[in-house]
Amino acid sequence: MTTVTRALLASVVCGALAAGAQAEPYRIGVLTDMSGMNYDLSGKGSEVAARMAVEDFGGTLLGEQIEVIVGDHQNKPDVGSTLARRWIDEQNVVAVVDLPTSSVALAVQEITRQSDTALLISTGGSSELTGASCSPSTAQWTWDTYALANGTGRAMTLEGDKTWFFLTVDYTFGNALEADTTAAVEAAGGTVVGSVTHPRETSDFSSYLLQAQGSGADVIALANASGDTMTALKQAEEFGVTALGQDIAGMLLFLTDVHGVGLDIAKNLTLTTAFYWDMNEETRAWSERFAERMDGKMPTMVHAGVYSAVSNYLKAAEKSGQAKSGTQVMDTMRDMDIDDFFNHNAYLRKDGRVVHDMYLVQVKTPEESKGPWDYYKVLRTIPGDEAFRPIEQSACPLLDR
Template sequence: MKNLKTIILSTVFTLSATAAFAEPYRIGVLTDMSGMNFDLAGQGSVVAAQMAVEDFGGKLLGETVEVIVGDHQNKPDVGSTLARTWIDSQNVVAVVDVPTSSVAMAVQEITRQTDTAFLISTAGSSALTGEACSPSTAQWTWDTFAMANGTGRAMTLEGAKKWYFITVDYTFGHALEADTTQAVLAAGGEVVGSVRHPRETTDFSSYILQAQASGADVIALANSSGDTMTALKQMQEYGITEAGQKIAGMLLFLTDVQGVGLDIARGLTLTTAFYWDMDDQTREWSARYSERMDGKKPTMVHAGVYSAVTNYLKAAEKAGEARSGSKVMETMRGMDINDFFNRNAYLREDGRVIHDMFLVRVKAPEDSGAAGDLYEVLATIPGKEAFASVENSACPLVKK
């Protein structure tokens, strides 16, 4: 009897100690904290994830939830190593954000192998929910097809038929050019040429001269962030628009427009998943975000991170399961996804979150009333029109 009492007391002590020192669930924001994507993602994505956890109450299935951050330096090997370490040893149950499609592709393999939720807000290659799709992934904010289909189709239908691409030479750029080409051809346009450049290029002069000589109606920048801003500034020096050619920034963030200024960006048409000044809901959340970010306005990436983390937490709570990303995603597919970011949204079997997108035009300086007042919303693009149809998906998870 004495031995039995000792065993019982020992068991009670062990359970109590385990409860007292239970490791919290962790959300890992894997982002670019020091490179070309810092402003559009970076610290803003960390703050957005923290806001989502706090607004949810800071607990999931009775356990504390923490947000941790890692800088992948835009290198696939660094990103995948960080993700593996987090999942194996730091109880990370969801990886969030991940700028740079090549990094996201590498990280997706780790989250697929470990059945960990992968909530993509910044990487945009449509292949992430195409041939490379994963049952534990949700591509939340945008993809190359949606940006191409919005801007490419709209400008071609307006009469800009001949297109020339200046494309960044890696996974994302290739996907954006391919998807835009498809949209342009479908709208009755043609592609007259293209040229590729390394990431973080400082001199676009040779590429601009080739595009200028092509006779294209539109010079399309199939790149992003720092590359896009550098190209736009140098294109102004060459007088591209004054000579009659149009410029299409196929992926422009609010921070990019702010970076080059309205004098350079004025009149550009672009597609976005979110604009802070659309309505009372977007303004209310954005005001709370700005309080933590020294007055900075959120990009669509930041809003997407908040929405993705919030809906992950809701789905995990409902599923009674945090560690199996595929089970959480299966539960999410049966949920109503509707918040200040998502309009008419749902999670598809290929991992693509379908929601409305918006066609906007950059304001002229004289039409901007205050800091951050940058866009005029031209049209809402319903989600089913914005994103590639599931019938044409290359994702092996989709039932044909």
């Protein structure tokens, strides 16, 4: 074989390898809880929502196929970080989505910051994610602890519940939720008279509830989530907490939590949410499509947020001509209108916060509900600029001061 022939063969091989590399699909990685306490509110539903978004977009991005892959982070920051790094380094993942558990979200945000990969957070709720730990390639899409505190905490205090006691799950999310709610309660003229922390996945809240009852507080605030919230609500009912005159505030309640405990227990609870499936024709149409794939289960705000986040990421990536740089995609998104069934007239701030309306809702009584998943009455819309932390109060170092 001559030198020229070898050179030509090498050129053909290299060209084929390059073509093969270019043909590798862009992948969206849904990093979620597929086996633990957050499964119902995120889990499989988040995967379904991401796949719906990709299908509705047309299945290709910048001429390449889009694939959705799923990983279970087991609510462990080290597991989530390892999965995210492997996806980005080895599987051409251009966006990581969902991220239940704030400690996992914060850990993964460091990986995506270093690799300039888009991070679309729908479940992780600590306001720290857009505060001191903010990243130029992150969008916190659905809710955060500030919005919940400013919605539920402020509303209940202004309505006369002036003294508060917290049952707080002892990790990043719970601590942030208590701190943000304390600030909202005090700003509205209320007082926090005490708090107690508990570990995740607690099965016995009796001692915590006794402390809360003994405080005499107007409100016992549950600064926890999913399984812990449902267990605490059930045991509070057994203790007769509301019958004895104290109110319960579920600071983070999902539609699946209400479904899990039932309206007999959850009735009349006030909560803040980013989405409810039965608000209008648009929300019902999308939710019914979702439910067809989920055995009739209606979406939580997380599921709707995943769909919206992936859809808008794909639009911004297509518009920017750049899928692999999360920072460039986010910069493009900041100049776009974010308007869909989930977000109307929303926008992405420089600190990574997607600002949109939130809703103060009340759980229906069994008599008011017309059937399964008919659980909320919308009390009022909280405009996005009122719901979320003002940009001038953000500790995000990316902001121009």
